Amino acid sequence: MNFSYEVMSDDDHARLMALYGPLTDDMRELIDAALRTEADPDAIATARAAVQAATDALRSKQRDDSQVVRYSVGGRPLVWNNAVIGLRNPIAPPLTIQHGDDGCSCWSEFTLNAAYEGPPGLVHGGVCALVLDHVLGEAASEGLTKPLFTGTITIRYVRGTPLGRLRAEAAVERTEGVKSFVSGHLSDGEGITAEAEGIFIKPAWARDAE
Template identity: 60%
Template sequence: MTVNEFPFDVITEQEYDRLRALYEPLTESMRRLIDAGIRTGVDDSAIGEARAAIDSATETLERVRRDTTSTLRHAGTGRPLAWANPAVGLRNAIAPPMRIEHEGENGRCWAEFTLGAAYEGPPGLVHGGVCALVLDHLLGEAASDGLTKPLFTGTITLRYLRGTPLGPVRAEAFIERTEGIKTYARGYLGDADGWTVEADGVFIRPAWARDAG
């Protein structure tokens, strides 16, 4: 397999901006709905009304339904734009609302965002698996130069230093070193009081990418 054999559709910056302006508010509305569904205390009648309204909206969206989701590549940056990605998918309401920034050397990147009730594990704390999802993706972003290089997670090791409270968090990652086909990345997740989780990952260039040079 070569890079060109991946099912990417190239998209212009203008078209990406148009689609983002269209779909991002929809995704935010669905995130709000998920949070409301978890926290609501309305009576039985209101629950019935809400369910009918949700079913009606769902039927509207299902009028045109694609069997698969396509992965887009930005024509200007070369970055893939996976709408359905569970970590950063613009059209996936279960994805944490994180917008990743890239800066500096060693692939350094970071994101500041809020994890609400939909990501709860122990009472008041973020589920450990959600912490792992965030850090796996962010380390991959760093190791692959913003997902522009073909690298896949080989191993990831996490140390949970303390519980991560629900609410505003910051995550960051950077490359420690590269040895042949392996890139070693390190990252952190935390709140205003400091880091709560630290992670080390090894990302491997797949065989088909090595053969392609």
Template identity: 50%
Template structure:
């Protein structure tokens, strides 16, 4: 894992979060609006020009390649381009993952029109993304681990809307951790997952 060091303190990190977070939310809202809009042709052309102009402004100064993983002077790591949780990534759901004292991890997330696969339901690949990230964070609570295998069982279609993901470590043997998890709606489990996550060789 390549780790870039940013020489910024906590105040500057919080300032950047406050600056970029609302921008990403606005772009995420724009994606949803683009999918669901039925305005007339003239409005589409007008908005297209406005978006192109805004994009050109953002591209005036940018990094080469992906955002990667960065570390502030405080030691805090941040991966703001991450597809699951990236603060600057409007594609990310985004996931906010919590845990309790037993090591159980969970996330509550609402997946709307941008994540549709079958009509009215979440794309299976997005379900996999949510569970891969959740299980990976669960596996990495004690030591950094990366996905070795991920097995999914789609119990039934996952409807768009509010969902909960939950995960627990089943076992740890050497560098390998086995984690199981589920994705559920209000009616119960829609996807079951089991993954093996592996710590890098020292």
């Protein structure tokens, strides 16, 4: 795949988010309804036909993935397809990341519903890892503005994380040469449910560019 980058204006970004954001929210509602449906076969058939009609409407004009244009807005990459924070990706909860004034910490409060389940009533342990990987990466990269890749990440599960309202936070502990050491945790109203430590590494091409 070839990628080219274009700068998108704040106005265009706002216009497109107003167009696509509600569609994505509708799809999140659909996923929740589907996970909990006990509708009869006729109603399922009606739903399938409607979903297919929606797909057809969206396929009336499709991006060609072989020539993807990537956008940036205000100096940050536009990550609306991202699996964790993407406002156009119904798979993403999505998390809205808040960044600390220090430039090396962040947090997010969010809700995980039944679509993120592992054991009954609990968040899938891998989803905890998904969220923690993301917030540690956000802290290490100053909101995805610095090129970094994850070297290693370790998750320690303290107890089961209940579905519902949660908080994730992360901060850079120290930096040694090309390595940043970052820690964070996931918590519910009762306290920490999972802890994470990660090592993030500046890629060689970014070192050469300095």
